[in-house]
Amino acid sequence: MRYLVILAFFITFQTFASDFNRAEMLFQQEKFALAKPIFEKIITEEPKNYKAIEYLGDIAGHAKNWNEALGYYEKLKKADPKNADYQYKFGGALGMKAKEGSKFAALGMLGDVENAFLTAAKLDSKHIETRWALVEFYLQIPGILGGSEKKAQKFSNELLSISPVDGYLARGHIQEYFSRYLKAEPEYKKAFEIGQSKTTYQKLYNLYKNKLNQSKKAEALKNAFENKNTKK
Template identity: 30%
Template sequence: MAQRQQGRWAVAGGGWALVGVLAMAGGAAPAMAQGSGTPPGQMFKDAAFQQLYLEDRTAELLRAAQLRLQAQPDDPQAVLALGIAALQGNEAAARQQALQRAEACIDKQPAAAACHYTLGTVLGVQAMSEGMFKAARSAGTVRTALAQAQELEPAWYPARSALAEFYLLAPGVMGGSTAKAEALARAAPSPEQARVLEARIHMKDRKFEAALQALAALPAALPPSLQEDARQWALQSALGLINAGKSAVAQPTLERLVREQPAEAGPTYALGRALAEQGGHEQGLKLYEQSARLKGAERLPLGWRIGIAQQALGRVEEAKASFQRFVAAGKGQKSALEDARKRLDALGG
């Protein structure tokens, strides 16, 4: 499954800037909601929507949601599908439509956890897109929505994960609290959920080795939403170790992720970084070039990293061309673009 972030915040679960989140509110009795709720490790209760989600068929998921909503305007699963499609597409108009549907659904079906979840996640992203002032004003609503979803379906992992993400990423003045995230992890209905959330908390504290240790204790087979988070947190923890100068420690985890996700650009790119940081620039370059052909490559600073590897190998003209393309595209973090410009100047480009 493609990395969404999970855009979970990119859909189901990732910074306060990416997340849609909510707070603590009361609601229908958890036992009643849970009895007819979503399978704990899935995003959707609806099997057709779940399959489209797992296969990253976002356009088809959107069409299916729209068709369902024409016949059943308050269908919670269709509202959730509409929200997830809106987050994947990253268009403000689509997010606004999803928010309207979620609010209408909550009015008609206040015990529908999927509608509260949609409101929280989509509003979090929409508010951040409008600036910090809007995000601050919306934080309470986001927190309340996510908390309501988690209370209505306490076994549903995406809701618990999203609320934990809010607590970890929001500033304290907006309701953020590591202690509350820890409490959510302790109260998780399964050891697997607790361990994945524990790893995320370790990441927040920059305890990357502890995070990888927690994830290593998980069984090989996990429900889809837990698997998605476990792999994402393992990748991010490995990158954290690389940035901390511990590439050799990160390497085994990255090799495993590459085996498990051969179609995903992120693990292959990160393994290339780990090898390059240890002096294996030729190997790193091959992996960067390989990752450029994989899913999600557009989100990575590949031109910059390819140029650095080429420069280290003495392939000056190729490095200059790579840096020039990266700078001309204008995508990537400011620090990466500035470094590419400096390297170009040093190479006489």
């Protein structure tokens, strides 16, 4: 009898693992509607399967169901308040809810959004996504509610020490946000020189073409980037 119990346990464990792997694969393929019920079944049988809960929060976020996403991220945040990713995702979902809802309702959420992001940044000194979120937060929020270019610059400088490409992109983004396009150019150029990626190329190309109206520079950059990537 004892061996039958052990055998049943392993069969159940393997079934859970198989279901999770299948749902995870579907998620990675962006087949969220198919992955969701599998993850829901998993957490019904394993309420503390935090990875499945996180995936369900992410699926809700992709669907812009912010209240549903917040429900999942709130569970994760309470279960492990020192997890920077959970704090970041909670802050992001709450921020999107505030952005897409009424302005009056948003006023009551901004402090919680900021606190979640700042907590995540404190918990993980190298959390890139959180610092990008804080840069954007302090740019978008009016000064009377706590917005500040100085604060945005602070987190762009932190990004620079963690990831130079992200740091220069963030610094360029701040300059571009305030329409200081000539000051944005050297920041985007540095990001492109270091990263040589599609993202850094597009930022610099867009600046030349659409903000500085320097079509020759934009075309030269485009040709150089395309030629380099064609040879690879």
